[in-house]
Amino acid sequence: MGDREATRDILVRTVVHSGFHVRYAVHPCVYEPEEDTFLLADSLVKACKNGLKPSSVIEFGVGSGYISSLVLSLWNPALFVGTDINWYAVEGTRLSLSTYRGSTERSSIVLCNRDTCIREHATFDLAVSNPPYLLVNDEFAGECDKLLARSWSGGDKCLIEFCASLCRRGRVIFMVLSSLSPLDEVFECMKQFDCQANIVERRKLFFEEILVVMGEHVLDYKNSSRGN
Ligand SMILES: C[S@@+](CC[C@H](N)C(=O)[O-])C[C@H]1O[C@@H](n2cnc3c(N)ncnc32)[C@H](O)[C@@H]1O
Incomplete structure (x- = not known):
């Protein structure tokens, strides 16, 4: 499928999440918002209600753009950067965000x-990710199947790399994990970056529990009301 044809197949849906408008892309090669997406979204809404007010935000693995769009609705940050290795997800998220006022200048x-x-020492007030947190060894043949498999299956090394990227870039971080993830290794990674980690949301699913971990760099944590 050529690039132009691919974008023609992208649909954008609008929904309301806890009172906030969210736009997200629907495409057969892009991860559809699932329970893990909604759990991360819930934790961001709560953080906003508790006073978090980032003016720069980065998201790794934007997928459909659900979380990116919620971030714009919640905070309208001066700078929003999103990345993904799936071209359809990148195009879909661009489309989803295109109707937000000022988004072309403020988001990339x-x-x-x-x-x-990202430039070497660039940091953001908030870094978020719902990374591929399962380890699945199945082989997939089609382009879409391969891209979708990389949405949920990455393995231990991949999770630690996501953790390190989040801790390097964000003053505050939010990361989705599963009870099937190597939690000790991820917490150890956060510790190595002096990031104080707390589980802020958890939800039981059929065969696992999904979690949202919030991390704050120790100096920032001590200066915030939570560290007093
Ligand atoms: C579980 S999906 C989450 C999508 C969306 N943020 C959500 O919460 O619904 C993970 C996303 O990460 C992307 N991804 C996987 N490995 C990546 C990497 N190394 N760098 C950037 N994105 C990656 C996948 O393509 C997929 O879109």
């Missing part, structure tokens, strides 16, 4: 492996 959605395309 890039085809990129996590944060590898």
